[in-house]
Amino acid sequence: MNAEATDIFKERLRAARDLRGLSQSQLASNAKLPPSSVSHFEAGTRKPSFENLKRLAVALDVTTDYLLGRADAPNADGTVGRLHRDIHNLSHEDMKLAEDFVGMLLKRASATKKDD
Template sequence: MTDKITPSQIFSERLREARKLRGYNQEDLAARAEMPATTIAHFETGTRKPSFESLRRLAVALEITTDFLLGRVDSPELAQAGDPLYRDIGRLSGNDREIAKDFLKMLADRNAKKDKG
């Protein structure tokens, strides 16, 4: 007997992974997606399945594609095209790319220092 992962299980795992990737707790995501936090909890435990509208709201709130949430893409990096920041960086050229890269590194370093205490 094979333990095949169902689409609902994939969605639950991907939603949790994307939420944590963005640094949100369930309440944060719920507020951004304009839905109750209990709904997020139900989606993550697999006790409820999202409607198309809920799926769309979650993808927008997480700035990630529905393909990642639904398991059509295996890596959140491959779903970056849904992230407006990623799309904007892709349109930069030359010196602007270097400035953006330096600025993003500075922000990441600042956040890393905050996380350490």
């Protein structure tokens, strides 16, 4: 991470934490990191490992690309990002049901556009 990327990371990390009303200790606990690590990351004195970057992103419900400054949107379309992350928890039967439901919604949206 170069100096500019480090600056972007530390600013976005703090902004995302503040937006969620978390202290550094709370974020550290949620990400299963020592509180001193979050402090160092926000100060720019240390850079996170890839694993720690992923943990922070999950704890803050943002993408790693957002934290690194490679995307301006904090998450992958909010709901879509959560669905993508949580889909693996569904049974095969529920997965099929979800696919059918999304298909139905897409057909309805397509029909609505044709009527406009």
